Amino acid sequence: MPYTLLINLGDVMEIMSNGIFKSPVHRVVTNAEKERISLAVFYGVGAENALEPAAGLLDEKRPARYRKIGMMDFIAGIHGQFSRGTRFIESLKI
Numbered sequence: 510m511p512y513t514l515l516i517n518l519g520d521v522m523e524i525m526s527n528g529i530f531k532s533p534v535h536r537v538v539t540n541a542e543k544e545r546i547s548l549a550v551f552y553g554v555g556a557e558n559a560l561e562p563a564a565g566l567l568d569e570k571r572p573a574r575y576r577k578i579g580m581m582d583f584i585a586g587i588h589g590q591f592s593r594g595t596r597f598i599e600s601l602k603i
Contacts, residue, residue: 520587520598524575527562556581575601 522530539545561577578586578601590597 520596521560523598524560524601525563527566527571528574529566554580572603574603576603 556579558580559577560580560583562573562575567573575598583597586597586600590600
């Protein structure tokens with residue numbers, strides 16, 4: 510059986526890369542013919558941290574495209590928007 514490893518950083522990576530790396534909406538298609546095993550592992554950063562574009566990727570030609578947000582506000586926003594079927598990242602664009 511072939512194995513695939515998926516590391517999905519999603520919107521966090523898009524914000525930190527200032528939009529250079531796009532985060533597609535993750536969807537899974539099931540297959541009744543093949544077995545699939547999934548393992549979800551979450552890595553959390555401290556609540557006191559903030560999420561913002563990496564300073565090294567910003568300059569006069571490429572200004573920040575996302576506003577800085579605290580991690581607790583980011584997590585709350587993700588949960589609130591997910592239940593409505595919308596993407597929270599859109600509200601962070603400058």
